[in-house]
Amino acid sequence: MxxxxxxxxxxxxxxxxxxxxxxxxxxxxxxxxxxxxxxxxxxxxxxxxxxxxxxxxxxxxxxxxxxxxxxxxxxxxxxxxxxxxxxxxxxxxxxxxxxxxxxxxxxxxxxxxxxxxxxxxxxxxxxxxxxxxxxxxxxxxxxxxxxxxxxxxxxxxRAATLTTDATPEPVRKGGTLTVTGKLSRANWTDLKYHAFTKQVVKLQYKKPGGAYSTVKTATTDSKGHLRATVKATASGSWRWAFLGTTTTMKVVSTGDAVTVK
Structure with missing residues (x-):
């Protein structure tokens, strides 16, 4: 009451x-x-x-x-x-x-x-x-x-979510790897997560046992989607990292490990 x-x-x-x-x-x-x-x-x-x-x-x-x-x-x-x-x-x-x-x-x-x-x-x-x-x-x-x-x-x-998917897996050495993802954030009006558009997000890579470093950036589209292509040179993990805003949290996706053959 x-x-x-x-x-x-x-x-x-x-x-x-x-x-x-x-x-x-x-x-x-x-x-x-x-x-x-x-x-x-x-x-x-x-x-x-x-x-x-x-x-x-x-x-x-x-x-x-x-x-x-x-x-x-x-x-x-x-x-x-x-x-x-x-x-x-x-x-x-x-x-x-x-x-x-x-x-x-x-x-x-x-x-x-x-x-x-x-x-x-x-x-x-x-x-x-x-x-x-x-x-x-x-x-x-x-x-x-x-x-x-x-x-x-x-x-x-506002809480946020971020996903990563790298394909193909495995990928041949020198081939093209496509890394996609989606950035969403909490909407307190309908209590659902909605696409967070026009946001710059970092694509990061690390070798096994190493530390992540930024390779390039991409901007979320009208549905919150991210897409980037890179040349596959060595096995490792890929992830997206969003630095956040004054009203939305910082979020880093789970890494997606890719084997290069």
Whole structure:
């Protein structure tokens, strides 16, 4: 029930043209401060189309009287204010008389993203991806408190898939090897993977026991397909590697081993 109440209030605000994200500020009383914030261990938060994604926001908090706790923590897109995320709770561990480390558990359910903004005309669930910010209100034992916006920035990205198929297998030495593949990414509107078009992807090769290196690049077509031809000179593995974007994860396909005879 709590989720439905949150959704209703946010959707109403968006529909009315009210900014969901508050203006950046920091205010309060006393010397309590968040001195360090780490989201998801420093990694991007990757969300697919089915599995719920949980991640941690870890805050180091200091006050001369000691830390009482975290009154509130939230996260949302720093540009448009969209934040279809649940705060599941926060725990704090005292590490000294003045310092505590508090960890908030957050959750993004991809099946909820589209519903979150369904009352907003022109709503695109995929606009949730991008740079997010963390806000928090912290409290001290001496009743000091601090309301801080943007104590951290992090990326929420759409999951992606990438395939590789090299043919023919085996191939004669000096012959032409054709390497194909497909790049797709999560779409949070219909909860399916769709072709990711017009993206530059690297074709990489490695000898047995060696390391991958880039041979050439190709661009995905209107169906997300990739195709490149190379001269077969030695046995080895081929793969496609996509560096990602600000809203879509980095992904590397499984290598396809080819024997040259």
């Amino acid at each position: 709590r989720r439905r109440i949150i959704v209703a209030s946010v959707v109403a605000a968006v529909a009315a043209g009210v900014a969901v994200a508050p203006a950046a500020h920091a205010e309060g009383r006393g010397d309590i401060r968040v001195t360090k914030t780490v989201v998801n261990g420093g990694s991007n938060v990757i969300v697919g189309v089915q599995n719920v994604k949980r991640f941690l926001i870890t805050m180091t908090i200091k006050d001369n009287s000691g830390v009482k706790g975290v009154a509130d923590v939230s996260a949302f897109n720093a540009t448009n204010g969209h934040g279809p995320v649940d705060h599941l709770g926060t725990t704090c561990k005292k590490v000294s008389t003045t310092t505590s480390v508090c960890t908030a558990t957050m959750q993004i359910d991809p099946t909820w993203i589209d519903f979150y903004g369904s009352g907003n005309e022109g709503w695109d669930a995929n606009s949730v991806a991008g740079t997010w910010q963390v806000n928090a209100t912290v409290q001290a034992n001496d009743r000091d408190y601090w309301i801080s916006d943007r104590i951290a920035l992090f990326k929420v990205k």
